[in-house]
Amino acid sequence: MSHNLQLNVEGKLKHFLTIDGLDKALLTEILDIAESFAEMSGHHVKKVPLLRGKTIVNLFFENSTRTRTTFELAAKRLSADVISMNIATSATSKGESLLDTIRNLEAMFVDMFVVRHGTSGAAHFIAEHTAPHISVINAGDGRHSHPTQAMLDMFTIRQFKPDFSTLRVAIIGDILHSRVARSQILALNTLGAAEVRVIAPKTLLPAHVQTLGVTVCHNLTEGLKDIDVIIMLRLQKERMTSALLPSENEYFKCFGLTPEKLEIAKPDAIVMHPGPINRGVEIDTRVADGPQSVILRQVSNGIAIRMAVMSMAMQTQGAV
Amino acid sequence: MQRILIEQARVIDPANSIDRTGPVYIADGKILALFEKPDGFEADSVIDASGQIVCPGFIDISTRLRQPGQSHKATFQTETKAAAAGGITTLILQPDTRPVIDTPAITELVKELAENSNYRQILPIGALTQNLDGQELSSMLALQEAGCIAVGNGGKPISNLLVLRRAMEYAASHDLLLIYRPNEHSLSNEGCAHEGAFATRYGLPGIPETAETIALSQCLELTELTGCRVHFGQISCRRSVIKIQQAQKYGLSVSADIAAHQLHLTENDMKPFDSVYHVLPPLRSEQDKLFLRKALTQGIIGSLCSDHQPHDLDAKLGAFPETEPGISALETLLPLMLKLVDEKLITLSQGIAALTRNPAKVLRLESGTLTPGKSADICIFDPGRRWQVDRSTWYSKGINTPYWGETLTGRVSATLQSGKIIFQGVFHD
Numbered sequence: 124m125s126h127n128l129q130l131n132v133e134g135k136l137k138h139f140l141t142i143d144g145l146d147k148a149l150l151t152e153i154l155d156i157a158e159s160f161a162e163m164s165g166h167h168v169k170k171v172p173l174l175r176g177k178t179i180v181n182l183f184f185e186n187s188t189r190t191r192t193t194f195e196l197a198a199k200r201l202s203a204d205v206i207s208m209n210i211a212t213s214a215t216s217k218g219e220s221l222l223d224t225i226r227n228l229e230a231m232f233v234d235m236f237v238v239r240h241g242t243s244g245a246a247h248f249i250a251e252h253t254a255p256h257i258s259v260i261n262a263g264d265g266r267h268s269h270p271t272q273a274m275l276d277m278f279t280i281r282q283f284k285p286d287f288s289t290l291r292v293a294i295i296g297d298i299l300h301s302r303v304a305r306s307q308i309l310a311l312n313t314l315g316a317a318e319v320r321v322i323a324p325k326t327l328l329p330a331h332v333q334t335l336g337v338t339v340c341h342n343l344t345e346g347l348k349d350i351d352v353i354i355m356l357r358l359q360k361e362r363m364t365s366a367l368l369p370s371e372n373e374y375f376k377c378f379g380l381t382p383e384k385l386e387i388a389k390p391d392a393i394v395m396h397p398g399p400i401n402r403g404v405e406i407d408t409r410v411a412d413g414p415q416s417v418i419l420r421q422v423s424n425g426i427a428i429r430m431a432v433m434s435m436a437m438q439t440q441g442a443v
Numbered sequence: 444m445q446r447i448l449i450e451q452a453r454v455i456d457p458a459n460s461i462d463r464t465g466p467v468y469i470a471d472g473k474i475l476a477l478f479e480k481p482d483g484f485e486a487d488s489v490i491d492a493s494g495q496i497v498c499p500g501f502i503d504i505s506t507r508l509r510q511p512g513q514s515h516k517a518t519f520q521t522e523t524k525a526a527a528a529g530g531i532t533t534l535i536l537q538p539d540t541r542p543v544i545d546t547p548a549i550t551e552l553v554k555e556l557a558e559n560s561n562y563r564q565i566l567p568i569g570a571l572t573q574n575l576d577g578q579e580l581s582s583m584l585a586l587q588e589a590g591c592i593a594v595g596n597g598g599k600p601i602s603n604l605l606v607l608r609r610a611m612e613y614a615a616s617h618d619l620l621l622i623y624r625p626n627e628h629s630l631s632n633e634g635c636a637h638e639g640a641f642a643t644r645y646g647l648p649g650i651p652e653t654a655e656t657i658a659l660s661q662c663l664e665l666t667e668l669t670g671c672r673v674h675f676g677q678i679s680c681r682r683s684v685i686k687i688q689q690a691q692k693y694g695l696s697v698s699a700d701i702a703a704h705q706l707h708l709t710e711n712d713m714k715p716f717d718s719v720y721h722v723l724p725p726l727r728s729e730q731d732k733l734f735l736r737k738a739l740t741q742g743i744i745g746s747l748c749s750d751h752q753p754h755d756l757d758a759k760l761g762a763f764p765e766t767e768p769g770i771s772a773l774e775t776l777l778p779l780m781l782k783l784v785d786e787k788l789i790t791l792s793q794g795i796a797a798l799t800r801n802p803a804k805v806l807r808l809e810s811g812t813l814t815p816g817k818s819a820d821i822c823i824f825d826p827g828r829r830w831q832v833d834r835s836t837w838y839s840k841g842i843n844t845p846y847w848g849e850t851l852t853g854r855v856s857a858t859l860q861s862g863k864i865i866f867q868g869v870f871h872d
Binding site: 143220221222240242243244245247248252264265266267268302305329330331332334335 | 638
């Protein structure tokens with residue numbers, strides 16, 4: 124099975140492509156290591172020499188600010204040399220194939236690729252075809268997977284609610300096109316959450332979403348009952364023009380998180396969003412900036428999680 | 444011309460309800476006699492077929508040999524050898540070549556390529572509409588006169604139903620068979636996998652069953668309206684079977700075929716992002732597979748095909764949705780049919796009929812039988828021979844098969860086309 128692609132013979136992380144196929148122990152290890160890096164962020168000197176002399180290439184075939192920046196910062200705090208390439212505007216537009224792009228960079232003695240690509244399976248493909256000493260970290264592929272985002276979300280949840288087994292988590296919005304949601308669902312189920320509930324109109328849910336191990340709800344007011352963690356997803360503007368939704372207004376009315384709706388959830392519920400947020404489309408400003416919002420904490424935690432995953436993947440290659 | 448005697452064979456000819464052991468006599472490219480030696484017959488060569496089965500050569504109702512236009516993927520030279528090694532003596536070509544088979548000139552070109560490959564029976568399907576665009580009718584009569592066996596959409600959608608209606612009326616006027624693979628493009632969208640649990644888990648754009656069933660339903664309605672003879676190609680799901688069965692009960696003359704891999708593989712067999720499983724129509728659910736199997740057993744769907752689509756390596760090298768769909772399948776057609784027999788789903792005679800008599804009947808071909816006087820298109824195979832799918836056994840230029848590296852059972856030992864031996868297996872054991 125291609126899941127094992129992520130693990131070396133000792134079961135240690137070699138690539139980080141998806142949550143799928145990773146067990147609770149490994150996910151917990153990622154969270155624990157991230158915690159030690161998070162503590163370090165408060166220190167005066169924020170750098171450790173773990174990846175000194177290593178070259179990491181951020182390959183972004185899709186635009187991103189937050190994810191790319193936190194990956195860059197994470198690499199720099201591990202003392203690696205890091206280059207970010209925005210491929211969307213360079214090689215592939217000249218007709219170079221994905222494989223050729225990878226081969227060319229390999230020839231420059233790269234140790235790790237951090238890849239974001241618009242097509243599901245792209246990171247798997249690169250991991251399968253790249254030289255054996257190179258690690259691949261998936262920074263989001265198509266609708267498939269965004270495992271570091273899911274792990275930073277788990278990390279944030281754990282900071283506020285340490286026991287996953289009692290948690291009811293609602294993921295709200297465009298599940299169909301969301302790699303974040305797929306990874307979150309897998310991570311929450313692996314970590315033993317009591318319930319993962321997806322709340323969206325049918326047009327924004329994959330046809331067989333219940334096979335992912337979630338309960339399905341089409342009504343936000345009903346769906347928020349007893350919820351400990353609320354994860355809002357970004358709604359892409361182009362969904363309005365592809366007959367998935369009638370209008371932003373109607374979406375906000377039905378699925379937008381307002382202070383009134385938030386009251387339906389448990390009083391100590393936290394509100395999360397992978398960003399970037401659309402104020403007034405999926406989330407009310409008062410909620411986004413309110414006391415229950417942990418959205419900015421998610422961003423800071425992104426660095427620690429990415430440091431954890433990068434150092435773990437490099438460790439299996441005898442780098443440390 | 445050569446006289447050939449095939450000895451000691453178990454002869455199975457579903458068209459004549461024959462299943463018995465005895466010799467087959469061939470002369471002048473035709474079947475001369477079965478079991479009884481004709482007066483004065485002296486064989487020039489003798490094929491010892493003890494332990495083997497002799498049956499009519501297979502008729503593969505959906506193939507692509509990639510010429511003209513894509514000879515980097517495969518050629519008539521390579522693929523006709525693969526067909527011969529698979530026991531196939533008649534190849535029906537889909538019209539989606541480059542350029543499309545939509546003029547007599549391209550049809551002539553295809554015939555010329557066939558002649559140069561020394562493989563006689565390559566019968567193209569002409570495009571139903573010009574360039575398969577679904578806009579304007581092709582010159583169907585001219586295509587038929589040039590040698591097209593039928594007209595078809597080559598899996599391309601025809602979104603304007605008035606065009607489909609007119610095309611079917613026109614085909615019906617000339618008693619042309621329409622070979623139609625139902626596909627509603629707006630529903631299949633940019634999908635690359637069955638809209639099921641697998642596509643959901645791996646975030647692949649899905650193709651719902653309705654992309655097939657809605658197009659099928661529309662075509663069935665127009666079949667009744669126009670009186671066109673229709674054969675549905677590569678049916679993949681449960682509700683298509685139900686609709687075809689209803690139409691047949693209602694009295695419409697419609698037939699259908701299934702690509703052999705659809706009877707064995709489902710979305711559950713797909714390995715994540717492994718592009719050899721990228722095929723259209725996509726590998727469906729377990730329930731769909733069971734229904735397709737039932738349809739074959741009950742004769743609702745009569746024909747099996749390879750839906751052969753050889754690819755070059757680059758075509759399958761990439762992130763799954765960006766790779767080209769299709770399986771190279773000529774050489775696995777017989778083993779996949781035999782697997783159904785082994786699983787007691789069908790009898791050997793039923794399996795052979797699905798590759799011979801049934802497609803012959805749909806296409807109104809004289810072949811597909813061992814009746815004396817007919818062309819000696821014959822497949823001799825060893826149903827128990829196990830072989831590994833690898834470079835040493837494979838003839839097609841496309842190695843894009845999910846069975847690569849696997850051991851399959853059932854291997855052709857010789858293939859005769861019009862009495863000429865076009866394949867003879869060399870086995871080392």
